[in-house]
Amino acid sequence: MRSVMKDILDVATSKSSTYQQKLFNMANVAERLVDPREVLGYTDEEMMYIENDMICDLNEGYVPYRPRYIVPDYYVLLSKGCKFLKLDPPTDLDELLDSLLILYSHVPSITSFPVFIGDLDKLMEPFISDEKTDYIKIKRFLNHIDKTIVDSFCHADIGPEKTRAGELILKAIVELENPTPNMTIRYDKDITPRDFALMAAEACLRVSKPSFSNNKKYENEMGDHRIVSCYNALPHGGGAYTLPRLRLGTIVKGVKSLDELLNHRLPKVTNAMATMMDKRVSFIVEKSNFFETSFLVKEGFISRENFSAMFGVVGLADAVNYILKLEGSEEKFGTSKRGDEIGHSILNVVDCIASKHEAVYCERTNNRYLLHAQVGANLSEEDKDNTPAHRITVGDEPILPIHIKQAAPFHEYFTSGTGDLFALDQTYLDHVDAVLDIIQGSFASGARYITTYLHNTDLVRVTGYLVKKSEVMQVGNGEPVLRDTELMGFGTNSNAHVFERRVRKDGK
């Protein structure tokens, strides 16, 4: 959406933003002041879909000068150091952690904070010597990240192998109870030892991280990848140029039949999003000079050839519920066989168009844009009608085993990431092996990514990112807070009631 001059004044005089948030917001307003028809060559039709909220560009702006998500290969730091920052390869844990913190502040992204901060366990493992003192250093390092990378889209990966560093990291995140960094264990039951997996599952219950990703499935489809930001699966040493999203719950409004949606309206909007993406990617690669100027490129942390772009989808449940109503059904998406059929028919249209479209500068992913189940990180009113991704609307969730079986087939479409979240009852803390059974069962059913957290923890996954409930409540009172994600958490909870997810006990 374009900005207007008044936005500048609103940002400057806001009572609920920190100085740093105002600075970034000011830059974002500037990026959206220009007309994308002039700068990027958007057609009137493409622009119309942004203005009528059918396509949301997540405020990326119309002069994109860096890829949205950057996934550096931090192992380069271990082997070569960084010339631009005059850092030698680290020789001990202190040097490593210090160099990483320095490097993080130079990794761009849509939020200006790094969305990927490395395989923390494997980066640290060669330098672990004394677990007692190393633990103190690791904990301090993680706390430093929480207070300086004030955006919980910042994501660290661990696993699939067990390491001493991995265990120390898990111990530290449980003690710290910080929202940042977000974290994933790339889990493979054939590689990850059971005791390490159980330790991760327990941490996930207590502090909502690490989430579990189906590493075997992602490795097969994406090759060398990392989980970044919310739960985006992207090429390692590259990233994603852009992520706009189709608001299915908005697109559906006013159609007279499923046929009209599938054969007329949806293909038009979907095609428009694909061509819009071409224009954005071309600008970043051909005009912004990002790849010509960034030291990350020159020194091998990333390469242009490892980038792709993400084709986002949100609000499937709302689109399906709209059609169900049109067909005279009282059923709801999540507990309706017909609803699932409609859902798959909608995603098939999107999938078909995305897989036929010749993407630009995406050789790493066979010149295709990758479907992504976007969860909503936007304060727009329109998001009230767009349930995150393909998820079941909060309040309509069936019992747990049915829920997982309903969700897993929808995970299939989303090569660049999706995930489901389950709030579990307190009893699971004494029975973490039962949680692992649920996760393994989900993966065996084809699911890509699962988070399980205790329903009564303060640290909660809103959609993909983490917030503290207590801090989100501060936003409700109009007070400034450290992280922009807390503002989003407030908006998303108001829209989607994510703090009231069904609490699971006995599989219900």
Next chain:
Amino acid sequence: MLTYLREELEKMENKAVINKIIPFSNVDGPGNRVAIFFQGCNANCIYCHNHETINMCTTCLICVKKCPVGAITFINGKVNYDEKKCIECDTCIKICPNSSSPRTKEYTVEELFEIIQEYKLFISGITVSGGEATLRADFITELFKKVKTLGLTSFVDTNGFFNKNDLSNLIQVTDKFMVDIKAVSQIKTLCRSSLENNLENLKYLLKLDKVYEVRTVIIEEYMDIENTINVVSNILKDYPEVIYKLIRVHSSGLSQKQKQLMEKHIPSKEYVKELAGKVQKIGVKKVEYIL
């Protein structure tokens, strides 16, 4: 009562009356499990928390009249229950004079197996409980044989009161038992039935390496607490892998009548902890307590 129960059960032939199926249970053995609760019990313990699983329905029809939403009906000589209409207010269970429930269903082995198959990816195994599951040993033996083909484990939750010779086939196909030792010398006071063999059965199953855990609910006066703890601990000290779980009795959710019976007999938390200490001292490796 027991003769009546057996007759009823035999009438069912190849079907079993199931009180409840919990698709994902995390408290009935290791991992996530499908827990199946069989209707019918040979005991009637003072503190029973599943009172509605004790007897078969006698079609007295009291619940049909009292259901506030009309979910229970009497058709063709049978009490029927409409799951969709039920609001789970538990009125039917509370007013049943016979410790039974209209919310049971009959299943064949094949039908239960189909349900288990639906959940097989998400579970470590199944656990049969009750009531007293061993009353349907033949049925469960068939079920377990089929469950084995899915690579899942099969557990039996039992009160320990059975004739082991009748159960040889079931024992063979069962991976582990979870055994209650309710009391040693005061069984009749506590369980209000003349039952025996629980210790003998426990020792037998232990020798076969078929015990996952042993549990004793602690209630004062109705049972010989110290004696029970002592005897069980001395047996279990030679089996370091077996859990001994002490459970402090509680009366929440029980009927007024049951509450009155238990009122002055709930032990203090400290006492249960103290008992756990004694168990440990005798040499039991895995001691747990629930307060």
